[in-house]
Amino acid sequence: MIEAPTGVALAVDPLVTRVLAPNPSPFTYTGTQSYLVGTSDLAVIDPGPDDPAHLQALLDAIAGRPVTAILCTHTHRDHSPAAAPLKAATGAPVIGCAPLTLNDAGLRADAAFDTAYAPDRVLADGESIAGTGWTLTALATPGHTSNHLAFALTEARALFTGDHVMGWSTTVVAPPDGDMAAYMASLDKLMARDDRIYYPAHGDPIENPRRFARGLLGHRKQREGQILRLLREEIGAIPAMVARMYVGLDPRLTGAAGRSVLAHLLDLRARGLVQAEGDAWKLAA
Known part of the structure; x- marks a missing residue:
């Protein structure tokens, strides 16, 4: 298990650094994990909640390097709200999932949708962005939410799975936006890939991706x-x-x-x- 100090930049791969947000809960485990991809110029995946301490931790980890893109897997309030202040601080565009606002606060507070999310560019399934030494490709993975994307890091054969696959618990699939058939189809989509490792937004890295995804399919069945x-x-x-x-x-x-x-x-x-x-x-x- 990875030690998970809040706000500390932890290198989990030569191209990947993790920063844990201070929002632990029964639904987020130790908190939302934001990821920095790259070494000279960076992408930030899932900037997390709008928390000043977390924003400062991200800026400390960025350490003045240029940020090419701020990527969001989906628009639950523990994932995307920090995109706007991080954009203001770095000048980077917000790229990734489509906006989605749904009046669905009944499940839990931190699963409410981020109504202020305003991407500069929405990535389609299979569309890529790149920086120095890294390429990220969007993978549509609806189910947890209809706008959910995962991001594949080609150079590390790694997949940032957001909340579609988590390293500590099964994913909540909550109608009306959550869709079980779409979730299962997205797991099948992952099964057809040859990723080496998953980096989820919550929980430890997953080092046997196909076996893990097969287990999730079996659990749902x-x-x-x-x-x-x-x-x-x-x-x-x-x-x-x-x-x-x-x-x-x-x-x-x-x-x-x-x-x-x-x-x-x-x-x-x-x-x-x-x-x-x-x-x-x-x-x-």
């Missing part, structure tokens, strides 16, 4: 099977499902678990396997 078994037992209310499926869960995470169950149910309904009946669910007739 196991959850799907649990839901279908509960429906066969005529347990169709989401709170009752969560109580059976997530034994010993931190109560602060109950709402998020319910949203992930709902995401599975919506996917199963789209496939014709279940149907809603009021506030409850049942197997399709």
Whole structure:
């Protein structure tokens, strides 16, 4: 496990430096990890929350070097708000995911969308930017959010996975914007790649990417099977499902678990396997 002092610039690869934001929580683990890519000129991935101490830590790590781009994987409030003050301090353009504002503060405070995010350029799937000794290519990975991007660092065979794949927990997929079918398809997309390592926004680097992604796919399929078994037992209310499926869960995470169950149910309904009946669910007739 990586030691994770807040605000300290930690080299995790010759081309990659990590700076941890001071926003630990049950959803962010030790906090959001911002990454600096490059040695002479830099890209900053996921600048993090709008926190003056974190902004100063990023500027200290940048150490006066030119910043080519500020890249955001998605627009949850623990990832993109520092882009604007970092742009003001460095002059770098904000590049990456598309803007997305959704009135969805019910899950958790730090998953609210960043309404002020205003990119100078949106990267399409497969589009690249480059600096001295580094190339970053956008990889569309919707599921956690519809605008989520990962960024592949060609020279290190590394993938910055944002919240699509995390190093400490499974990803929350919360409707209405979170989509389980899209999330699973994005995992399949990662399985077809040959990345050497993942650098997630939360948690440790992942050194066996394909095996890890395969495990996430298996976990989601196991959850799907649990839901279908509960429906066969005529347990169709989401709170009752969560109580059976997530034994010993931190109560602060109950709402998020319910949203992930709902995401599975919506996917199963789209496939014709279940149907809603009021506030409850049942197997399709």
